[in-house]
Amino acid sequence: MTTEGIKISIETNILTIKKNIEKALIKSGREGDEVQLIAVTKTVDVQRINEAIDAGITSIGENRTNEIVEKYNLIGNKVDFHMIGHLQTNKVKYILGKTKLIHSLDRLSLAKELDKRSKNNDIITDVLLQVNVAEEESKFGLRLDEVLYFIEDILEFTNIRVRGLMTIAPYTEDKALLRNVFRSLYKLKEDIKGRKYEGIYMDYLSMGMSNDYEIAIEEGSNMVRIGSSIFGKRNY
Numbered sequence: 001m002t003t004e005g006i007k008i009s010i011e012t013n014i015l016t017i018k019k020n021i022e023k024a025l026i027k028s029g030r031e032g033d034e035v036q037l038i039a040v041t042k043t044v045d046v047q048r049i050n051e052a053i054d055a056g057i058t059s060i061g062e063n064r065t066n067e068i069v070e071k072y073n074l075i076g077n078k079v080d081f082h083m084i085g086h087l088q089t090n091k092v093k094y095i096l097g098k099t100k101l102i103h104s105l106d107r108l109s110l111a112k113e114l115d116k117r118s119k120n121n122d123i124i125t126d127v128l129l130q131v132n133v134a135e136e137e138s139k140f141g142l143r144l145d146e147v148l149y150f151i152e153d154i155l156e157f158t159n160i161r162v163r164g165l166m167t168i169a170p171y172t173e174d175k176a177l178l179r180n181v182f183r184s185l186y187k188l189k190e191d192i193k194g195r196k197y198e199g200i201y202m203d204y205l206s207m208g209m210s211n212d213y214e215i216a217i218e219e220g221s222n223m224v225r226i227g228s229s230i231f232g233k234r235n236y
């Protein structure tokens, strides 16, 4: 494929997704609400990322710290970087200060490390709590019934700021199951909001990927993470 061909298709894909987002908002009576589109760029090279940026993308998502560092050095602050993958405690130091939002806070040791390093660097690090709603063995994240206790445990960490919740739904065509997962997380978000914890914000509900973002939006998502529907199938 020529460069021009790729460019047109990335651009077209983004436009299609934006239209679908609007449709899902209208369908669920949320017309006019904002949904942040995060282009998931894992394995995608900088040239194609730049094409997505030219087509209006302002946020990109990566799941590995080394890819964040590499791409941050090449692309810089033309876009916001979102860490969406499992974050090892010993790798926090590499990405600290480079991310707009870390979607994958899922354990106390990581909260401690993020808080400590953020304090040392005199910054506040914005995070989402990752929730494994469907309790899949293969996935990271807190269980729904652990989240409130976890919040109580991290209230003392003043250099991390919780901005909301994130989940990765099961990979399935079962729409009812997906809807259920997303609805459960939305309910939890509303519950937490109602408790008015000091320093805990519920601005973002990061849910929805290529396979399921329309259902996620219908169930209250305002941040979707989309890779293959923009860039095509990934080559690992």
Ligand SMILES: *Cc1c(COP(=O)(O)O)cnc(C)c1O
Pocket (backbone or CB within 6 Å): 040, 042, 063, 084, 085, 168, 209, 210, 211, 225, 226, 227, 228, 229
């Ligand atoms: C890869 C990935 C995505 C994007 O998945 P697609 O199915 O390609 O849209 C979203 N969220 C996370 C956490 C991912 O790892």
